[in-house]
Amino acid sequence: MALPDQPQPDQADRPLKLCVLKFGSSVLFKPDDYARAAHEIYRHVRAGEKVVAVVSALDGETDALFGVGNDVGQGCSDALLARLVRCGELKSAALMGLALERSGIPSAVLDPHEMGLRAEGEALDANLTGLDASRVLKRFASVDVIVAPGFFGEGADGPVTLGRGGTDLTAVEFAHWLGADRVRLIKDVDGVYTDDPAKVANAKRFDQLDYDEAARVSRGLVQDKAITRAKEQDVVIEVAALGRPYATRIAAVEQRAGDGLEMKPMRVAVLGHGAVGAGVCAHLLAHPGRFTLNPVLVRDPAQHSAGAAAELSFTDDPARALGGEPDIVVETIGGTGLARALSQSVLREGAHLVTANKAVVALDFDRLHELAEENGRSLRYSATIGGGVPILELVDLLARHDTLLSVEGVLNGTCNFVLGQLGQGVPLAAAVAEAQRLGFAEADPSADIDGLDAADKLAILVRHAFGVALHPDQIACESLSDLSAERIAAVNEEGLVFKQIACCSTTADGGVEARVEIRALAPDHPLAGLVNEGNGALLDLPSGQVGVFGKGAGRWPTAEAVFADIMDIQRETLLPAQSASHQPENPLSHGRQMSSRTVA
Template sequence: MTALPLPLPRPSRPGTALLPYTDEPVALLQLDAADAPGAASAVYREVRRGRRVVAVACGGEDASDRLTNALDAIGVAAVRPAPGDALLEGDVAIVPGPATAPSRARPASSPVPRVALAGCGVVGGGVLTRLLADPRFEVVGVLVRDPARARRPAIPAGLALSDPAALLAREPDILVEAISDASTGLALIRAALSRGVDVVSANKQAVGADLPALAALADGGGARLRYSASVGGGAPMIETVRRARAHGAVVRIEAVLNGTCNFILNRLADGLPFEDALSAAREAGFAEEDPSADLSGLDAAAKLVILGHEALRGRLVAKELAREGLGPDTALPIGRVRQLARLDVRTGEACVALHAVDGDTLFGDLPDEWNALRVITGDGRVFTARGRGAGRTPTAESLWADLIDLTET
């Protein structure tokens, strides 16, 4: 167990009911589904803000289908009410619109942000594709280990670099950091923030290493740091914790934060041997060749550290959290099992462990790589989030949403 370094909030009365928090405003969007990924991005950014969405899908008979599929790739569930049905039965409702989307006035011209991308793997490659296609951004450099290696997507000539210092020497306005190495990522983030360069990162090990110090460095350098993609992939976990904290003192967090383990545990529940379940996770693209960070609970612990910072403004250390590993000889509890990350302010519990979740409507039916979060405040309010926690599309979407937020604020 890890003791929390902050005073505990006053407990609520015994027997307080757990009430869902449903006071979110509603966003009405009219979207051109000819650009289904762009339309899905607009919906996703509203969902991240805690808003329920009514999306009017323009662009022909299959516009609603295209938007629904693009949202599913991110991990956003949408309902399509029949005529006469209530529009707000789910968090996102899609209704058909006219065949042609209304034209919108172009915003006044402004300087195009110069973007440096660190990492061009699964996630970074997904971001690069969108950056190169979007005239709102200028890509000034892409950091990779081997600039000569052929890649998909292809890096335009003159942009590939292997030296982090050379990347920052190109004077970007924004650094998008999506590399897998924690130490290199942390050094690059620190160097960028100290120069006043805004940073968007998906690197949970780097961000979680000392988030309070990074936040202070950003403030001191006049830069902004965004890291929503570091926890939960496309599931808006950090935003959900922030909404809970704005409502009242957070007293408990419990979450499934590792898609690899969730995928494996679901396969084990179906009777698959451990090694076969791990191989299936690799084939699906959710497990690395070395899955030790996932299976040991270190990955989930790093993400819990970040959520803990958002909830309590305290500092936890991932390697100091109690962790229960998952392996071929692990004796699992009976029932549907999840790798749960828990932070309980009242008891001081901060750990990652395997628990049976039968009957839990949030965690019990969690499919494949999906993540889920429950945050409870001192007055019994419950805030939740679910979504795809791994993979190129959802994680790149979260990075993209942070990037767009930076340019619009």
């Protein structure tokens, strides 16, 4: 059945590069798998893409719903069965949304009727016929990810399902109707093979295939209707596995074979098991076969062993924690004592370094980068600024393609919480005490309150935005302690919102100015709506302003950024940049640059 077409959205409606990711029941077996899917989504978000995540029900759930429906209904109508079996996808979409929210990734879960996703045909084997693309794209003004349940749409008389493999078709249709750069189908295999690699030892993987050949050799790996529709609309399909840097690309291309790649486990040493370190360990353990974990370095092994996962062990000996020549060292200790010394030594000894320690990176920026380059290792520190908010990635992306004029942002969750309390009339001392009680502030909150934490982050931002070396001591800081009761009362009376703003900008003579200040913002200012651990930044370009916002603190958002750095290193190790045997991430993209619209 040929499906009716509809006009693609106006290019002006597309705020960013856009991809569609599809997660089927072959990778969604149990609730824990949603966190793994969230990692996959996050790496696209921090690369500057908006994402539509189309999800299937958990493995076996649709069959179970069919079974229950047939037992209860005993020959009831297909229309009622369709209403029942769609519940697996609705549940799955909600769980995916919860996993993304925990990781601090701005997202929205939309049901078909909220997207104007229309379908026609038999109740249990319908075809999609249209989508309100404008309504969907407008949601990207406030979120990075839209989660959509696959497998069903809204028919004239209620919900209808799309048949087996229908989520593949949903993903292809979304890619076409929204003008996405590609649709990436996440499967339990890393591409299309000549034979089932689980059954045939010498099965060969393809780098790319044309649509007709893909339909012939995929044998149900990708739904036939989805391939047919992709060919009709020239939609690029990628078939990939979770966490892999390559895919089999299905498009109007010549067939090309690919090499088999073996993923060897990487040895990881984690230094510290506080909120962030514990979250990173949980992510590592959730990927069995990818990583082996050294004993975790802590002050009191007995304290951390109580209630920890059986796979974890702890030590207070740095030599034991770093034993066995780890591939990656993750530093979450904090401070500038032991952490500073170990950060340099592990790079010198040949390990990749991932750190969330902004103070160490700000102080030793040049030396750490020199050591990484000298030893051919990666230095990653995405979590030092914004926690899980990909501020550094956005700065790097824009600096490569445009001219940055200024950057300003809310970069400290403790101050953000305290200033919010001041706006409610709470005295400063009481607000700080409440922040400490809730875990937003340390026992000694002076680095946050006096702006020193924000200055460390700003020094790193200046290096990435403008390539200028600026020591944190050179950045003027205004302390919350300097706020007078009169100024607080006046701002509250005017209905304004206090924010600690870290800002840097170029000067007429080619220099850079940077400072941390307390600023009263109008309620409609893009940074005014950030509350509690919310972080965000605004970047000014000659063409306009771009922003990025999200959760900037807490175990899971920060651990998400650290783990994304770990996964990036593993992908680079598996597929070096100089490799010519596999397709890069997105060669058929039109290479669109980000627009001047504000993004979440």
